[in-house]
Amino acid sequence: MTRKLHLNAFLMGVGHHEAAWRHPQTEPARLTDVRHYQELARIAERGKLDSVFLADGVALHGNVRHNALGGLEPLTLLSALAAVTDHIGLIATVSTTYNEPFHVARKFASLDHISGGRAGWNIVTSAGEAEARNFGVVRPSHADRYARAAEFLEVTRKLWDSWEDDAILGDRVAGYYADTGKIHPIEHAGEHFSVSGPLNTSRSPQGHPLLVQAGSSEDGKEFAARYAEAVFTAQQTLTEGQEFYADLKRRLAAYGRRHEDVLILPGISPIIGSTEREALRLEKELEDLIIPAYGLAQLAHMTGIELTEDALDGPLPDVPVETEGAQSRRKLVVDLARRENLTVRQLLNRLAGGRGHRVVAGTPEQIADQLQEWFVAGAADGFNIMPPILPGGLSDFVDHVVPELQIRGLFRYEYEGRTLRENYGLPRPPSRYAAGRAARREVAVAR
Amino acid sequence: MTRKLHLNAFLMGVGHHEAAWRHPQTEPARLTDVRHYQELARIAERGKLDSVFLADGVALHGNVRHNALGGLEPLTLLSALAAVTDHIGLIATVSTTYNEPFHVARKFASLDHISGGRAGWNIVTSAGEAEARNFGVVRPSHADRYARAAEFLEVTRKLWDSWEDDAILGDRVAGYYADTGKIHPIEHAGEHFSVSGPLNTSRSPQGHPLLVQAGSSEDGKEFAARYAEAVFTAQQTLTEGQEFYADLKRRLAAYGRRHEDVLILPGISPIIGSTEREALRLEKELEDLIIPAYGLAQLAHMTGIELTEDALDGPLPDVPVETEGAQSRRKLVVDLARRENLTVRQLLNRLAGGRGHRVVAGTPEQIADQLQEWFVAGAADGFNIMPPILPGGLSDFVDHVVPELQIRGLFRYEYEGRTLRENYGLPRPPSRYAAGRAARREVAVAR
Numbered sequence: 001m002t003r004k005l006h007l008n009a010f011l012m013g014v015g016h017h018e019a020a021w022r023h024p025q026t027e028p029a030r031l032t033d034v035r036h037y038q039e040l041a042r043i044a045e046r047g048k049l050d051s052v053f054l055a056d057g058v059a060l061h062g063n064v065r066h067n068a069l070g071g072l073e074p075l076t077l078l079s080a081l082a083a084v085t086d087h088i089g090l091i092a093t094v095s096t097t098y099n100e101p102f103h104v105a106r107k108f109a110s111l112d113h114i115s116g117g118r119a120g121w122n123i124v125t126s127a128g129e130a131e132a133r134n135f136g137v138v139r140p141s142h143a144d145r146y147a148r149a150a151e152f153l154e155v156t157r158k159l160w161d162s163w164e165d166d167a168i169l170g171d172r173v174a175g176y177y178a179d180t181g182k183i184h185p186i187e188h189a190g191e192h193f194s195v196s197g198p199l200n201t202s203r204s205p206q207g208h209p210l211l212v213q214a215g216s217s218e219d220g221k222e223f224a225a226r227y228a229e230a231v232f233t234a235q236q237t238l239t240e241g242q243e244f245y246a247d248l249k250r251r252l253a254a255y256g257r258r259h260e261d262v263l264i265l266p267g268i269s270p271i272i273g274s275t276e277r278e279a280l281r282l283e284k285e286l287e288d289l290i291i292p293a294y295g296l297a298q299l300a301h302m303t304g305i306e307l308t309e310d311a312l313d314g315p316l317p318d319v320p321v322e323t324e325g326a327q328s329r330r331k332l333v334v335d336l337a338r339r340e341n342l343t344v345r346q347l348l349n350r351l352a353g354g355r356g357h358r359v360v361a362g363t364p365e366q367i368a369d370q371l372q373e374w375f376v377a378g379a380a381d382g383f384n385i386m387p388p389i390l391p392g393g394l395s396d397f398v399d400h401v402v403p404e405l406q407i408r409g410l411f412r413y414e415y416e417g418r419t420l421r422e423n424y425g426l427p428r429p430p431s432r433y434a435a436g437r438a439a440r441r442e443v444a445v446a447r
Numbered sequence: 448m449t450r451k452l453h454l455n456a457f458l459m460g461v462g463h464h465e466a467a468w469r470h471p472q473t474e475p476a477r478l479t480d481v482r483h484y485q486e487l488a489r490i491a492e493r494g495k496l497d498s499v500f501l502a503d504g505v506a507l508h509g510n511v512r513h514n515a516l517g518g519l520e521p522l523t524l525l526s527a528l529a530a531v532t533d534h535i536g537l538i539a540t541v542s543t544t545y546n547e548p549f550h551v552a553r554k555f556a557s558l559d560h561i562s563g564g565r566a567g568w569n570i571v572t573s574a575g576e577a578e579a580r581n582f583g584v585v586r587p588s589h590a591d592r593y594a595r596a597a598e599f600l601e602v603t604r605k606l607w608d609s610w611e612d613d614a615i616l617g618d619r620v621a622g623y624y625a626d627t628g629k630i631h632p633i634e635h636a637g638e639h640f641s642v643s644g645p646l647n648t649s650r651s652p653q654g655h656p657l658l659v660q661a662g663s664s665e666d667g668k669e670f671a672a673r674y675a676e677a678v679f680t681a682q683q684t685l686t687e688g689q690e691f692y693a694d695l696k697r698r699l700a701a702y703g704r705r706h707e708d709v710l711i712l713p714g715i716s717p718i719i720g721s722t723e724r725e726a727l728r729l730e731k732e733l734e735d736l737i738i739p740a741y742g743l744a745q746l747a748h749m750t751g752i753e754l755t756e757d758a759l760d761g762p763l764p765d766v767p768v769e770t771e772g773a774q775s776r777r778k779l780v781v782d783l784a785r786r787e788n789l790t791v792r793q794l795l796n797r798l799a800g801g802r803g804h805r806v807v808a809g810t811p812e813q814i815a816d817q818l819q820e821w822f823v824a825g826a827a828d829g830f831n832i833m834p835p836i837l838p839g840g841l842s843d844f845v846d847h848v849v850p851e852l853q854i855r856g857l858f859r860y861e862y863e864g865r866t867l868r869e870n871y872g873l874p875r876p877p878s879r880y881a882a883g884r885a886a887r888r889e890v891a892v893a894r
Binding site (some may be wrong): 038058059060061066067068070073075076077079082084098099100102103111114133136163168170172173175177178179180183196200201202204 | 624
């Protein structure tokens with residue numbers, strides 16, 4: 001079987017470009033309209049994409065004065081998308097810092113049941129100060145957040161395993177619904193959590209939801225190497241993409257994992273035209289709608305660099321770029337400005353499309369060339385597609401780029417699997433408790 | 448306008464009778480099948496019912512060896528039901544003891560957007576010991592749980608109000624998405640919670656979801672009088688129902704609320720037959736499927752009274768029935784056994800149908816008589832319908848009892864409102880922040 005690439009549609013309001021809501025082809029009033037997202041999910045499914053994905057934070061981030069913010073909570077929304085689709089994977093962002101593992105395990109198990117095995121969890125640790133203030137705590141350090149996240153994952157995985165696959169007997173004649181010997185308290189007692197279990201939702205079609213991660217710091221990459229099955233990442237150049245890809249794959253062995261156990265999906269915002277000129281015109285239209293005050297606020301949020309409008313036509317001031325802790329996005333932004341010798345205004349224009357993700361304008365063939373280049377050159381197992389405007393940017397991708405990828409033999413014509421894991425080519429994890437009993441039985445036999 | 452009654456369908460797996468899963472008319476494998484619940488919601492909507500409701504706990508309650516337990520998380524499920532219905536209200540149980548108000552406010556705001564204004568929240572405080580052990584805490588006292596619940600409500604209501612109704616401008620030409628003067632930090636700092644806000648989901652169609660409560664203790668009744676807009680309650684006799692109804696309505700004035708601001712909906716499990724004989728046969732079929740060991744475990748869970756199978760054919764032993772704290776269900780059960788002089792086995796049979804809720808077997812007309820009697824005699828504003836088996840028990844109610852109620856002028860023929868609040872005849876709450884500004888403006892004018 002030839003290696004095929006995997007495609008995820010990253011859904012964000014009416015588009016990833018920060019001025020999307022001002023573009024005449026979008027309808028910002030649809031930000032809280034479930035039919036908008038149902039339409040997007042159906043378009044992605046028409047294109048045989050692996051999954052749709054919703055980012056999230058637990059505070060009102062960004063300046064709502066100048067952008068369409070304040071949309072829907074991802075898990076709640078994805079359940080409504082599950083109801084109108086059959087194949088597309090459904091990936092929700094949920095924080096490990098401000099949640100309890102019992103609730104999170106249960107909601108993903110429920111979404112996995114509801115969708116017939118299509119749930120995925122993008123695990124984030126919530127770096128923001130505003131988020132901490134919505135939960136009455138002092139913002140924990142980067143290291144503390146990742147330590148909590150690791151234990152959180154241990155607990156949720158135990159809870160998902162707490163019902164073995166064959167625990168339900170359903171013997172109505174004898175009156176036995178379940179074999180309670182196959183439903184296990186987890187009795188987890190750790191530094192951050194103490195959870196008895198078992199879960200009160202039975203084991204779901206995928207066993208565990210697909211585990212996704214997007215941190216690019218040292219802690220983030222180690223966490224991904226240990227737990228993640230798909231990684232979303234922002235990489236501006238092919239060389240950086242190759243380095244990240246090789247680095248992350250190299251870390252897997254330490255956790256007993258294989259190269260193919262993790263898919264790496266760099267983000268890309270494709271600005272598509274039937275001609276290159278048309279694509280560049282759309283890019284220019286969006287650029288003309290950018291509000292500098294909004295871009296400066298975003299820059300400050302992403303990098304901590306606070307500037308006023310007076311600074312727009314000068315270069316980015318000198319700032320330290322040490323990648324300590326959560327600063328990986330800051331380094332990417334500063335590197336971009338220096339490498340291309342950008343003024344602050346030019347930098348804001350470059351960030352407006354994808355908040356640091358790569359933006360590529362061109363014909364469907366040119367976009368496909370870019371995807372193919374990264375895929376073949378060891379920088380990607382697939383891509384996180386971030387359409388500049390929605391739904392138009394997604395339907396353009398599905399109707400024009402996907403067929404080009406198919407004809408090149410790079411992408412599927414039909415869904416091959418039944419679950420998200422199967423479409424991503426990833427195994428279904430066994431229940432650790434079932435494995436434990438099998439092992440004990442083997443020991444008993446050997447004696 | 449004549450007073451009409453309100454009907455809520457209380458959905459529970461394959462039926463409320465504890466032996467429902469063993470009855471040949473149910474399919475216990477549908478416990479985690481979203482299509483089962485979608486079918487139930489559509490049936491309820493066909494009958495013009497006000498709402499469907501899902502109970503919940505955050506631990507595996509009951510003995511799964513002998514009953515179909517381990518279903519889906521309500522909020523996740525209701526969102527999938529919203530996607531396939533247009534009118535029916537969607538009420539989810541969520542605990543205030545093991546959650547954070549920011550998450551809960553946001554999820555209900557999202558469900559309210561997704562459903563077009565049909566979300567309701569059944570507020571519970573999670574009395575169980577097993578629940579505390581899933582969150583690593585010592586079970587809080589009854590009083591502490593209710594104190595936390597009250598502050599939790601204050602915070603969620605502030606968050607729902609944090610975006611005023613007209614905060615979104617959507618002015619794409621000038622580049623103003625929102626009037627940030629109408630999006631308010633809440634800066635709540637209290638004993639249990641410290642939450643800055645604003646919410647990161649805009650104000651939803653109903654403003655606040657419908658608030659529902661079901662505690663019958665002193666604290667529970669005070670909480671309901673202060674916050675609830677609909678109350679679910681278990682009452683065995685008309686006299687008890689009238690007393691509870693009058694008691695709760697009397698408490699409203701202290702909170703500046705009117706008689707009609709709260710609807711009281713006693714639970715009833717209708718066992719329906721085309722003839723009385725047929726109804727009694729169905730009741731007997733279910734009774735014959737009861738597993739005494741399960742019933743004894745339920746009795747212990749509900750009342751704290753622990754008995755063995757040796758006790759089945761004797762009377763209920765003497766136990767104290769002081770209604771302190773969470774003991775209201777214990778009092779109901781002991782009163783029932785003494786009033787009717789039941790053996791333990793007879794008591795278990797009586798509890799098997801509705802865990803202490805009233806069970807009535809009869810023809811559609813006989814069921815309608817019962818509902819009418821309570822409605823007219825000041826014991827109910829409507830009912831929480833708990834079908835013994837699902838979906839059959841619900842479709843029987845909708846197809847045979849509802850038309851009888853309609854012809855008697857007691858129930859609507861069509862939905863009159865657009866939202867759950869409108870169908871329940873309850874007002875849409877204004878944003879407190881908008882009211883504050885209007886008041887300040889008046890003061891300024893008066894000066």
